[in-house]
Amino acid sequence: MQLSALVLAALVCGSATGQRALPLSSFQYPSAPLLPIAPLYEFAPRVSLPPISRSTTTAAARPPSPVGESNYIGSSDPCTPSPCGPNTLCEVNSQHIALCRCQPNFVPDQHTIRGCKPQCLSDRDCPDDYACTATKCVRLCSLNECGIDAICKAYRHKAECSCPPGYLGNPAIYCAKPERDPTPAYVDPCTPNPCGANAQCTSNGAQAVCSCLQRHAGNPLEACVRQECAVHSDCSAQQVCRSNRCIDPCSIPNICGTNTDCTARDRQPVCSCRSGYVGDPFTSCRRFDPQELCRPSPCGRNTNCQVQGERAVCTCLPNYVGDPLTGCRPECERDSHCPANFACQNNRCVNPCQNGVCGDGALCNVRNGVAVCTCPEFYLGNPYTRCYPECTTHEECPAHQACFKLRCIDPCVGACGSGAECRVELHKPICSCPKGFTGHPFESCRPFDRSELCRPNPCGSNADCTPGHDRDGNDRPVCTCPRGYVGNPLQACIRGECETDRECRSNEACYEYKCQSTCHVAGRPVCGRSADCTMRNHVPVCTCPTGFDGNPLISCSPHPRSRYAIGRT
Incomplete structure (x- = not known):
């Protein structure tokens, strides 16, 4: 039976010489312009499965039989043979019933009759603050991974140690507060106060200095007496100090003349005539007649003098210009006295283009004193009525035209290069090289040589480049890894571990250019259900376990005469 299974396994598995590439005619490439692509293969990467151990109470695992059935007549041990699944321990309780328990660091795989599985195989199987230790998830920071007084935080399955704020040291060993140098106690010479009444004490090192408080005078060691002022700065901003009293400087008798007002500014009396009065404020002021401002006139020739408020205002006569304080003159007497774009009218230079001489949107220029109307460049219309542009946006033109100037x-x-074709789409010129040509359509186009697709080689390192086509028939470079190499040909190809089975051990085969067991291909077992797979001479051999019959390439089932007992016999 083993020889026939070996022959059948060889027929099913075929030659395990590595990957088989699809023919170039079946490749499908993206439609991106002139980008290298990788071919597709008929295999999927193999997913390796972790090894498991069988129950400790039996040498060969067998599926359990229904409870109550047994062909081991007279057996007094319900754990022989074991009814439990892999990675379990079979125990007999006081009622002579078999109990299935998981081995240390294992958890039930749905139930212990089915078997037990490791709690974890890597840190990724555990929560973020746990780590996988001996197939068991262990909480980090619970085993004192950090030093004394250090803070431990778990992040991405690792314990991170740090010292608390204000602490120094190696957090993996210990953290401690830095020691401070003791400073001598300070003795205040002003405690208790050695000064007299209304005096203040100021320390100068270890010596006490006594002084009278502000606006006080006397012996600070005995007593100080309060005074209203001693200097002007002891008074408010607009008062002065006289005979140790603060007074208003305007209260001094006869400080100003009659009909005057007095205001204190910077502790000085400022005298001024009252409103409507003029004269010398330090002697006497009289009532003011506003017309006196223009008698005599302070203005120049050809001017008018007018009293506004309490001041004289000088202005030039109509159609006169100049400085009214010195004299005014006519602005012009002829056109030549005016700027080039002005004309002389009533002794004034005026712009002939004012008052809407030209039409809407038109330009107005003065030539020999006459207004000349013209439409701006690229505008249409009559300059004396209306000027307008043919367009201001592309949408105002037909679809095959664009708005320019x-x-x-x-x-x-003039938009495209030599030999290029141009078409208009939504008012925009689209330049392209004709079929069979290449180059920059905005500069020039030349006949295309397919060998240029691989010069320079757009593929990854160690990869081969071959001119090809995409699904639309467009020329595209095709990147492939040479025989014996694996990887992404768009990035890099790496030499494989093997090319033939002869380069591997007898219990391995060269698959995907790597020496490995081919009992599982593309993540699926090559043998049937419940069958065992063994690599012999680079070929997977399928056999049914002891006590099982059937086609190992399809399914193995227990021998009809075999029975298993679970529970009390």
Whole structure:
């Protein structure tokens, strides 16, 4: 039976010489312009499974039989044979019933009759603050991973140690507060106060200095007496100190003349005539007649003098210009006295273009004193009525034209390079090289050589480049890894571990250019259900376990005469 299974396994598995590439005619490539692509293969990467151990109470695992059935007549041990699954321990309780328990660091795989599985195989199987230790998830920071007085935080399955704020040291060993140098106690010479009444004490090192408080005078060691002022700065901002009293400087008798007002500024009396009065404020002021401002006139020739408020205002006569304080003159007597774009009218230079001489949107220029109307460049219309642009946006032109300098024109004129084709889409010129040509369509186009697709080689290191086509028939570079190499040909190809089975051990085969067991291909077992797989001479051999019959390539089932007992016999 083993020889026939070996022959059948060889027929099913075929030659395990590595990956088989699809023919170039079946490749499908993206439609991106001139980008290298990788071919597809008929295999999927193999997923390796972790090894498991069988129950400790039996040498060969067998599926359990229904409870109550047994062909071991007279057996007094319900754990022989074991009804438990892999990675379990079978125990007999006081009622002579078999109990299935998981081995240390294992958890039930749904139930212990089915078997037990490791709690974890890597840190990724555990929560973020746990780590996988001996197939068991262990909480970090619970085993004192950090030093004395250090803070431990778990992050991405690792314990991170740090010292608390204000502590120094190696957090993996210990953290401690830095020691401070003791400072001598300070003795205040002003405690208790050695000064007299209304005096203040100031320390100068270890010596006490006594002084009278502000606005006080006397012996600070005995007593100080309060005074209203001693200097002007002891008074408010607009008062002065006289005979140790603060007074208003305007209260001094006869400080100003009659009909005057007095205001204190910077502790000085400021005298001024009252409103409506003029004169010398330090002697006497009289009532003011506003017309006196223009008698005599303070203005120049050809001017008017007018009293506004309490001041004289000088202005030039109509159609006169100049400085009214020195004299005014006519602005012009002829056109030559005016700027080039002005004309002389009633002794004034005026702009002939004012008051809407020209039409809407028109330009006005003065030539020999006459207004000349013209439309701006690229505008249409009559300058004396209305000027307007043919367009201001592309949407105002037909779809095959574009708005350029306010005119609708063909945008393809002079837009593309030599030998290029131009078409207009939504008012925009689209330049492209004709079929069979290449180059920059905005500069020039030349005949295309397919060998240029691989010069320079756009593929990854150690990869081969071959000119090809995409699904639309467009030329594209095709990147492939040479025989014996694996990887992404768009990035890099790496030499494989093997090319033939002869380069591997007898219990391995060269699959995907790597020496490995081929009992599982593309993540699926090559043998049937409940069958055992063994690598012999680079070929997977499928056999049914002892006590099982059937086709090992399809399914193995227990021998009809075999029975298993679970529970009390």
